[in-house]
Amino acid sequence: MKKSKLLHLLVLAALAVPGLAIAEDSPFSGNVSLTSNYLYRGVSQTNDKAAIQGGFDYAHASGFYAGAWGSSISWLVDGGYYNSSSLELDTYAGFKGGFAEDFTFDVGFLRYNYPGEYLPPQIAANTNELYGAIGWKWLTAKYSRSMTNLFGVDNSSGSGYIDLSGSYTLEGPGVTLGAHYGKQTIANTTPSGDYTDYNVKASKDFSGFTLAVMLSKVKGSTAGIYDEDTKGVLSVSRSM
16 A cells, blocks of 8 residues: 555656646646645545645647646545545546637536545446536536446446536735535435535635635535535645
8 A cells, every 4th residue: 555655646746747847838737736635526535634636737729628637535434445546536628618708618528537446346436527617707607427437336327516616806915715516416326315515715826826725514415424514624736
């Protein structure tokens, strides 16, 4: 496990390193961040521990884009590891642009990769999703639909996630405020595994480094498996 974790940390570092030499007018960009907890759709992917993350993107003038993003993870179920991997590596491609006045759109494909062994071994967490989003000024609505089992849940192809979010920058202090509501539906689960998540966030740039603080809450369905206390997350990131 120690060798595996070291390899995965090197992969994350390699994703962000190319950005160090990227020119401002280049179609390539990179990012790296440290966070006190990696929450995805409101649920911790690191056992409420810190994570290192990084990504590398290509954006063409036509609107086509592609990239890869990774994060350290730690999945525990009943005291044991569900996935022996310590890495999530996402690969994606899509097309975005604008229409009418102040409207934007974004459609694409996202593959979540979790290298490693699983318990039970026949249920892997690797997931394919298609997504589409429409934005207006500082508001965005997005829908994602799984084309495979969702993160290892058996017979869950066709699960969906609705994401409503807003982001607005206060010009005076230069603080960006954000709010998010998400609804995850998990197909063919009895009792229902559906849940909702909410968060509010504030961030500010300091000489190229972005410091952010977020409060997040998850509310489960009748199954109640995702009910959790409000969590605070502190992160620092840099885009290149």
